[in-house]
Amino acid sequence: MVLCVGLAGNRAPASPATGQAVTFADGVAPLLRDRCGACHRPGGVAPFSVLAYPDVRPWARAIRNAVRTRSMPPWKPVPGYGGPFVGEQRLSDAEIDLIAAWVDAGAPEGDRAAAAPPPVDYGGWRLGEPDLVVEMQAPYALQAEGIDVLRKFALPVPVGKRRYVRAVEFQPGNPRVVHHANMKIDPTPASRQLDAADPEPGYEGVTPFSARFPFGWFLGWTPGQVRPPAAEGMAWTLDPGSDLLLELHLTPSGEPETVQSRIGFFFAAGPPDRIPFTIRLGKQDLDIPPGVDEYRSEDRYVLPVDVEVHGIQPHAHYLARRVRGHATLPDGTRRPLIAIDDWDFHWQDSYRYAEPFVLPRGTELAMEFVYDNSIANPANPHAPPRRVTWGQLSANEMGDLWIQVVPRNAADLDLLVRDRRPIELAEDIVGFEMVLAADPNQRMVHDDVALLYTQFGRVPEAVRHYRESVRLAPDSSAAAYNLGTGLLQLGELGEAIVELERALRLDPAYALAHNNLGAALKLRGDLLRATVHYREAVRLRPGDGEALYNLANALMASGAPDEAMTLYGRAIAARPDAAEPHAELALLLLIHPDPARRDAARAVRLAERAAELTGRVQPGVLDVLAGAYAAAGALDRAVAAAEAALEHVPRGRDDVAAAIRARLEGYRRERAAARPR
Ligand code: HEC
Known part of the structure; x- marks a missing residue:
């Protein structure tokens, strides 16, 4: 854990006040090692090492300047507003004075023999020996020059049974170029397919909707940081067959480099008894005109239950300048959550409160991000400035404030999720539509937004996007299946049958397409052909309760009660919690x-x-x-x-x-x- 302990207490450096010159060996070396060495060491992410005097000496003035302006060590939250946070990286005034006095005195080395011993070996794991280590399958070759690369890698996580994860430790592999990382879990093959479609390791592009942070967590990494393990009883659930989608932000170093990161998993003994939830505040209708230097995005949400606040993570891209979050309690008291006044895309982090605190039901959470799309913003990626809209790519903008909270019990968690999720999903729709308005050729985004519309029962809109998906991928059986299924839900039977038949021409073993084609044919009164396709669906997936039930119904309708009876029995065995097959079989046992x-x-x-x-x-x-x-x-x-x-x-x-x-x-x-x- 990088709980930064101040210098005071265990070491008494020569104070500038004594008139005696401060030396590197005496006081400065251990300070630089402890507060800068995680990044400033050989092979580290920073441009020079602070561990040995000859390496530090040429940087002395720059160091004085960096610590005085507090640009180093990188720590963004405004002190006194929202914290204290675990691992706060700020130097105290006394520490800054000590470094400045040393530089003022000519940065003397002092007695080399008395210098501090080398630091702990960061090469190994810092949380101990992991229970499971997952590594990028092949090294990725990063070009020497050019702009930053945002690349995603799908890594299978080989667990044979459900596991509970209490910590994840990230090893960049090549700290010179790995700037920051996010780790998401994808229970579907979506990420794997995107990765496989790109001949190089990993891919560049959007994150599929199915790849998310584990429920209630954000898993990020920035240089020098190790996320402390989850509090007792708060591990998150990892199911077999999931992939870890590793999102790497890479900065070319001037030389060709390779990157092969590793992730260590640490398991808890059993399931969690306290489950956190991340509330995502933020709007996805961002549309920032060029030249505007104070574009505001605000969002607020009233908590429907009491919660304990554990962590917070703001997320934005290059144009954000100021980021703020606060809570207003029902009695009107204002509690600051976080403030960053010099937002820097490169130094985003997730922050954990040193002491979790309670916010009662009725508290309003609020966020306000301010963006500067003028020429005066040195981080503006566009010169001259351009209109910037919401999107995941770094040339777009985002504005999320994730707040990790723990409700009092499972019922409250359920209430919170049911209250909050629809709001966030509706916001996702806004964002995806914005992305598609700018570039209608992103097939995966069409699929993702269609899925969202379906969840809200807005099938006509879903079908509109499935049509686009088919337009972009006319040879995809999945696209044809999705469109056919959407049309079936709309009752457009003729067209649904055409699309589902097309899906089956592209992939004759597509069990779900057989099932839905059976449903469409049955609705059109073609019981004979419906039965043929239901049979095929059952043959391809003998344990599919839905298909078994459908086939049983079709057999009942076509006067084959004995076979129907067997199939209802199998449908019940496959889905013991489905009411319909129970009721249908009961009826058949009365009227056979x-x-x-x-x-x-x-x-x-x-x-x-x-x-x-x-x-x-x-x-x-x-x-x-x-x-x-x-x-x-x-x-x-x-x-x-x-x-x-x-x-x-x-x-x-x-x-x-x-x-x-x-x-x-x-x-x-x-x-x-x-x-x-
Ligand atoms: C979390 C990692 C990290 C820590 C901790 C850190 N640095 Fe840095 N430092 C960097 C990186 C990365 C750069 C390269 C510039 C950048 O990306 O901002 C840098 C650059 C610098 C520079 C060059 C700045 C310039 O003007 O070119 C100085 C000087 C510096 N650091 C001093 C320090 C000192 C002194 C400490 C400790 C008190 C420290 N850093 C702690 C990561 C770190």
């Missing part, structure tokens, strides 16, 4: 044309389970349950279930209500007849 195959007792068990799974509010399921009870001779229960079914029939479905009422009357008559007189 061969009375010998009917089984009222089993129908009761299945229908009871279906009712339980649907919360006893589905009229269809309750109706089947009533029928099963009646067949088993439990007429009181049959009457009660049918009455409950009637209660839940939606308004306007008088036909359904009438049918249930007729059956209810039947059960009542039967009951009356059965009563002993």
Whole structure:
């Protein structure tokens, strides 16, 4: 852990006040080693080493200047506003005075023999021996000259079972050129496919939507930093089959370099009992006109539950100047969260509060970022300035303030996620549409935004983007499948069938396409062909409960109840929590044309389970349950279930209500007849 301990206490440097000259050996060397050596050492990220006198001497004046202006060590948060943070890198006034006095005195070396011993070996892991080490499969060759490179690498994480991660340590491999890194987890093959499509190791381009920081965490790395392990009971979950998407920001060094980074994973013994969540404040409608030097982006959010605040991470690109976050408590008290007044794209970090603090429900979180798109901003990547809109590439702009919070319990976490997620997803849509307006040819962005629209039930918009995806990748079976499926959801059966058939021509073994084509054909009344495709889907994925259920329904409809019975059974085995196959099989056990195959007792068990799974509010399921009870001779229960079914029939479905009422009357008559007189 880099908890920076001040110099005072364990060492008493010769004070400038004594009149005796400060020397490198006596006081300065250990200070520079402890506060600068993580970066300023042979092979380090910084331009010179502070470990040996001959290397330091030529830089003495620059060092004095850097510490006086506090440009070094790099530490951005305004002191006293929001912190204290773990690992604060600021020098004290006394430390600055000591260095300045040494330089003023001519930067003397002093007694070389008395100089401090060399520092701890940073080459090894700093958190101990990792449980798992993942390395870039091949070194990446970085060119000698040119602009910064933002490159992404998908690394498989070989875990055989679910693991809980309490810490991740990043080793840049080549600290001269690795400027900063982000680590995201992708449970889908999306990142891997992008990486594979580029012949060199890694790829350049956007991060797929599926690759995210682990739930509740940001995993970043900046030079000299090691993120302290998660607090007790707060490990995050890593599932088998996931890839780690490593995003590297690389700065050419003037010579050709290779980079091969490694990541060490440290596992916790068991699952977490406190789960954090990262609230992302920030707007994605950024549209910064050229020349404007005070463009503001603001966002706010009122907490629906009490939380404990653990960490914070601002993110922006080159045009940001000032970054601020604060909280306003329900009683009006203002609590600063973070302020950075000289934002620098190159020194972004995630900050952990030394002491987590509680913000009660009703607290308003607020962020304000200020951007300068004028010529006066030395970091402006465009000369002359250009209009800059939201986007992930560094020539675009972003403005996020991530706040890591821990709710009091699982119910509060759930409430927070359900309250916050839709807001952030809606903001994602705004951002993606902005990116596509600037460049409509980014197929993956079309797919990602379509997925988001689908989550919000906005299928027409999703289909619009799937069409674009097909336009950009006419030979992709996945694109054809997505479009066909969207059209099916819209009820555009003719076109859906065309697209799904096209997907199958491109990939005849596409089980999901067979399944959805079956659904489209069945809706059009072509039961025969629907059954053929459902069969194919089941053959290709024998454990797919959805496909098994669909095939069973098609077989029922085409008069093959025996085979349907077997398939409902398999569908239930594949998805024990799905209500529909339970209810359908229960019904079949009541109405099978061969009375010998009917089984009222089993129908009761299945229908009871279906009712339980649907919360006893589905009229269809309750109706089947009533029928099963009646067949088993439990007429009181049959009457009660049918009455409950009637209660839940939606308004306007008088036909359904009438049918249930007729059956209810039947059960009542039967009951009356059965009563002993
Ligand atoms: C977190 C890594 C890191 C730490 C810690 C750090 N530096 Fe640096 N330093 C750099 C990097 C990287 C550069 C190269 C310039 C840049 O990227 O800003 C640099 C550049 C410098 C320069 C050259 C600046 C110039 O004007 O060209 C000086 C002088 C310097 N550092 C002094 C220090 C001193 C003194 C300390 C400790 C008190 C320190 N640095 C701590 C990373 C660091």
